[in-house]
Amino acid sequence: xxxxxxxxxxxxxxxxxxxxxxxxxxxxxxxxxxxxxxxxxxxxxxxxxxxxxxxxxxxxxxxxxxxxxxxxxxxxxxxxxxxxxxxxxxxxxxxxxxxxxxxxxxxxxxxxxxxxxxxxxxxxxxxxxxxxxxxxxxxxxxxxxxxxxxxxxxxxxxxxxxxxxxxxxxxxxxxxxxxxxxxxxxxxxxxxxxxxxxxxxxxxxxxxxxxxxxxxxxxxxxxxxxxxxxxxxxxxxxxxxxxxxxxxxxxxxxxxxxxxxxxxxxxxxxxxxxxxxxxxxxxxxxxxxxxxxxxxxxxxxxxxxxxxxxxxxxxxxxxxxxxxxxxxxxxxxxxxxxxxxxxxxxxxxxxxxxxxxxxxxxxxxxxxxxxxxxxxxxxxxxxxxxxxxxxxxxxxxxxxxxxxxxxxxxxxxxxxxxxxxxxxxxxxxxxxxxxxxxxxxxxxxxxxxxxxxxxxxxxxxxxxxxxxxxxxxxxxxxxxxxxxxxxxxxxxxxxxx
RNA sequence: GCGCCUCUAGCUCAAUUUGGCAGAGCAACGGACUCUUAAUCCGCAGGUUCUGGGUUCGAGUCCCAGGGGGCGCACCA
Numbered sequence: 009x010x011x012x013x014x015x016x017x018x019x020x021x022x023x024x025x026x027x028x029x030x031x032x033x034x035x036x037x038x039x040x041x042x043x044x045x046x047x048x049x050x051x052x053x054x055x056x057x058x059x060x061x062x063x064x065x066x067x068x069x070x071x072x073x074x075x076x077x078x079x080x081x082x083x084x085x086x087x088x089x090x091x092x093x094x095x096x097x098x099x100x101x102x103x104x105x106x107x108x109x110x111x112x113x114x115x116x117x118x119x120x121x122x123x124x125x126x127x128x129x130x131x132x133x134x135x136x137x138x139x140x141x142x143x144x145x146x147x148x149x150x151x152x153x154x155x156x157x158x159x160x161x162x163x164x165x166x167x168x169x170x171x172x173x174x175x176x177x178x179x180x181x182x183x184x185x186x187x188x189x190x191x192x193x194x195x196x197x198x199x200x201x202x203x204x205x206x207x208x209x210x211x212x213x214x215x216x217x218x219x220x221x222x223x224x225x226x227x228x229x230x231x232x233x234x235x236x237x238x239x240x241x242x243x244x245x246x247x248x249x250x251x252x253x254x255x256x257x258x259x260x261x262x263x264x265x266x267x268x269x270x271x272x273x274x275x276x277x278x279x280x281x282x283x284x285x286x287x288x289x290x291x292x293x294x295x296x297x298x299x300x301x302x303x304x305x306x307x308x309x310x311x312x313x314x315x316x317x318x319x320x321x322x323x324x325x326x327x328x329x330x331x332x333x334x335x336x337x338x339x340x341x342x343x344x345x346x347x348x349x350x351x352x353x354x355x356x357x358x359x360x361x362x363x364x365x366x367x368x369x370x371x372x373x374x375x376x377x378x379x380x381x382x383x384x385x386x387x388x389x390x391x392x393x394x395x396x397x398x399x400x401x402x403x404x405x406x407x408x409x410x411x412x413x414x415x416x417x418x419x420x421x422x423x424x425x426x427x428x429x430x431x432x433x434x435x436x437x438x439x440x441x442x443x444x445x446x447x448x449x450x451x452x453x454x455x456x457x458x459x460x461x462x463x464x465x466x467x468x469x470x471x472x473x474x475x476x477x478x479x480x481x482x483x484x485x486x487x488x489x490x491x492x493x494x495x496x497x498x499x500x501x502x503x504x505x
Numbered sequence: 506g507c508g509c510c511u512c513u514a515g516c517u518c519a520a521u522u523u524g525g526c527a528g529a530g531c532a533a534c535g536g537a538c539u540c541u542u543a544a545u546c547c548g549c550a551g552g553u554u555c556u557g558g559g560u561u562c563g564a565g566u567c568c569c570a571g572g573g574g575g576c577g578c579a580c581c582a
Contacts, residue, residue, distance in 0.1 A: 048540095067545090068538040087539075102532070116540050139516045139531055141543045146516085148574055160516085204581065249581050250506075259582070405582060436580080461582045485573075 026128055029107045032058045036079035038112060038122070045114040050123075057082055057122055058107040058130065060159060063140060066098045072121075073100075075108065076159070084108050085121035092126050102140065103133030103159070151482050167470045170289050171478055174466050175242060177288040178262060181281055187238040187264060192227035194220060194244070200444065201225030201383065203436040205248040207257075220246035223459070224263040225383065229412065230447040232265050232455050240264035242462065253474045254404075257483050260462040265412065269456030271395040274409035275372045278399050278458055279306045282370070282406065282465065289469045297402050297471055300368065308370040308399070313359050316373060320363040327351045327377055327392040348432055352377025352392070365403040372409075373398045382422040382438055385411040401468060407460035414455060416448035 033055050042051050059077030061084070071094075073084035088094045090110075100106065108127040114120050138144035138160040150157040158164050179189065197216065199206040201223030211218045224241045231239045246258045262281075266273065283293060283304045293305045311319075318324050323337055334354040338345050343361045345354055355377055367373070375387060376396040384394035395411035413419050423440040430437035466478040476482040 063543075065541050065544050066538085067541060070539045070541085072541045072544085074542080083542080085540080089539095117542080119540085119542070121540095136515050136532055139518095139543095141531070142517045144516065146512095146574080149516090202582085245582090247581065250579080252578095252580095253576085255581065261582075407582080459582080464582070 025130060026107070029056070029058050029128075029130065032056050032107065034079040035059065035075065035077050035082035039080065039082055039120055042112045042114075042120060045112070045120060047114055047118045048116050049114050051112040053112050054110060054125075055112055055122060056107060056109040057084075059105070060133070060137075061100055061104050061106055062102060062137070062159070064098070064100060064102060069094075071098050072119075075106070075122075078165075083115070083119045083121040084124050084127075085110075085113065085115060085119075086124045086127075091124045097124065097127060100129070101133055103135075103137045104129060105131035105133070147476075148484075151476055151484055154480055167466075167472070167478055168480060170470050171466045173288055174285045174469060175462065177285050178242065178281055178462075181284045182240050182264065185238065185277075185280075187240045187266075188236050190228070190231060190236070190239055190241055191243070192221075192224060192231075192241060196221050198439055198441050198443075200438050200441050202245075202247075203382075203438065205436055207246050207248050222247050224261060225457070225459070226441060226444045228263055228265050229452065229455070229457075230444065232267055233447045233450055233452045237267040237453075238264070251483050253476070256463070256475050256479055259475070259479075262407075262460040262462055263458065264460075265455050265457045267453045267455050270454065271374075271397050271409045271411040271456055274456040274458045275310070275397045275399065276307075277456075278407055278409060278460060279304075279308055279370075281460065282399075282401075285465060286469065295469065295471070297468055298473060300402075302368070302370065302401060302468070304370060308372055310372040310374055310397075312375045313363075313373050314355070314375075316367065316371075317355075317359050317363050320366055321358075323358075325355050325358060327355065350379050352379035356380045364400060364405070367400045367403060369399070369401045370406075371400050373400055379425075381410075382426055383410070383413050383419075385413045385415075386418070404464055405461070406464055406468075407458055410457045412452075412455045412457045414448060414452040416445055419448055420445055 035057055038055055038057060042053065045051055057075055057077065059075045061073050062076045062081070063072075063074035065072045069088040071086040073086065075082055075084050086094060086097050091097055106127055106129055108122055108124045110123045110125040112120070113123045135156075137156055143160040143162075144150060144156055150161070154164075182189070195209070195211070195218045197218055199219040199222045201221075202225070204222040206219040206222050208217050208219055210216075221243075223245055224243055228239055228241060240263060242260065242262050244258050245261050249255060249257055251257065264274075264277065266277070283306055286293060286295060286304045294301055294303045296302075314325055321341055323341060325334060325337060329337075329351070331349075331351055331354065334351055335345055338354055338358045341358060341362055343358050345357060349357070359373075364373075374397050375390060375393045376384070376398075378384075378386060378392055378394050381394045381396050384396045387393040387395050397409040399406045399409070413422070420440075423438060423445075426437040427440060463475055463478055467473070467475060470478060472478060
């Protein structure tokens with residue numbers, strides 16, 4: 009149904025396919041080098057190009073093809089008296105991978121072309137690449153068979169090139185500030201660093217369940233204790249949650265920790281990284297996202313969470329208010345609340361429902377309640393708050409900035425509070441991690457930390473509203489047929505332990 | 506996980522408001538054509554209408570169940 013069966017395309021035997029194609033040039037290089045040619049002019053220069061044949065127009069004793077490679081496209085111009093095995097060339101299928109050698113010319117109609125002398129089939133395409141004008145629109149095919157999507161639909165490759173550029177730019181920028189890149193475990197005996205449900209897997213030789221990490225935080229902090237004053241990781245984390253246009257269960261985070269820095273230093277770092285990525289991709293500090301401009305010029309606006317709630321809703325909230333009063337004001341704004349929530353959870357929920365989606369930004373939202381930030385240091389002056397900044401762009405959280413909690417006794421108390429929340433039914437509570445606490449007990453200097461959602465940044469820079477457009481292979485339900493196969497394999501495996 | 510929508514040829518889509526012989530363009534296959542640009546023209550072929558039940562003289566169309574996909578809600582970045 010999704011192209012699993014060959015379409016019975018006729019093709020040449022594969023026995024004589026080359027093992028290598030020496031001396032190939034890219035289409036874009038040939039086009040730019042020979043752009044000086046006038047209509048009907050021949051360059052005298054012979055090149056070899058290779059790629060997929062995406063269009064073919066046979067016109068009797070001559071034929072025009074469009075060859076596409078990684079860099080672009082170039083026309084192939086075949087003539088019966090010039091081109092080897094001309095009839096076979098005319099029988100090529102759309103999608104076949106070929107190499108062609110010939111002189112670079114510009115046709116009478118003005119199209120720069122390789123006048124094909126020799127050519128060879130490198131790989132026949134046994135499945136089509138969709139409608140040559142409309143491409144492939146079925147989302148199921150686009151994501152399950154990304155290789156088809158990449159040829160059939162414009163813009164797909166460019167988005168992933170932007171992604172690559174963003175990641176390499178981040179590495180350059182972090183390196184320029186003296187940050188050391190590290191890799192920490194993906195498989196962990198305990199999970200931590202965020203409020204999320206983990207994926208569980210089994211480590212056979214240890215006879216123990218392990219977890220896929222839900223954040224990078226705890227190990228990176230231990231490296232700060234170990235003396236790496238500026239440390240970061242760009243890595244995949246896994247959260248056992250639903251799939252939606254904005255969420256994928258595995259996604260890529262940048263986390264960085266900077267000794268001797270606080271949350272405002274880290275907010276500055278986010279501005280630096282984000283603006284650097286914006287300029288690397290677009291060459292200027294402003295972009296258009298979903299039809300509206302975003303200007304990343306520094307510095308960004310800073311405002312507290314409670315100020316922004318009042319600005320948006322006209323309703324004043326404060327942690328000093330009684331929970332009953334906060335609950336009443338929340339419900340007055342149409343925000344549904346749970347009975348067991350404390351002041352911090354109530355205030356944060358009102359913010360997330362009424363204010364955050366309407367913040368276009370970029371804006372740094374400052375000062376969250378302690379109870380919703382179990383790994384963050386208490387505010388130096390404001391009772392009940394922590395030093396946390398969330399940079400918001402286009403109504404979405406781009407990341408988080410923290411003055412990190414470094415006091416082991418306070419950290420232990422917060423873990424205990426999380427355990428109590430878990431006992432009340434909160435299934436995303438953090439678990440107590442003695443290894444991490446022991447590291448803190450050896451002494452962690454004042455440290456600022458950030459987490460930044462790389463996928464979200466790429467979405468902003470490519471102007472897409474679905475995370476699937478920036479993930480090469482987004483999470484999908486297994487296809488029914490394959491699930492049945494897997495089950496039968498499982499039975500065989502269990503019979504032969 | 507819950508709710509709503511959707512699934513027709515390899516691809517993109519049709520198929521009278523209210524059930525009456527399943528169609529087109531592209532691709533493929535055969536042919537014509539020495540400057541095409543989604544080439545054009547002629548011909549041929551292509552279907553378990555997602556699957557399984559049901560209602561009906563008759564189901565792509567209506568009903569039930571299952572599967573895939575999309576959207577919304579919930580959870581989260």
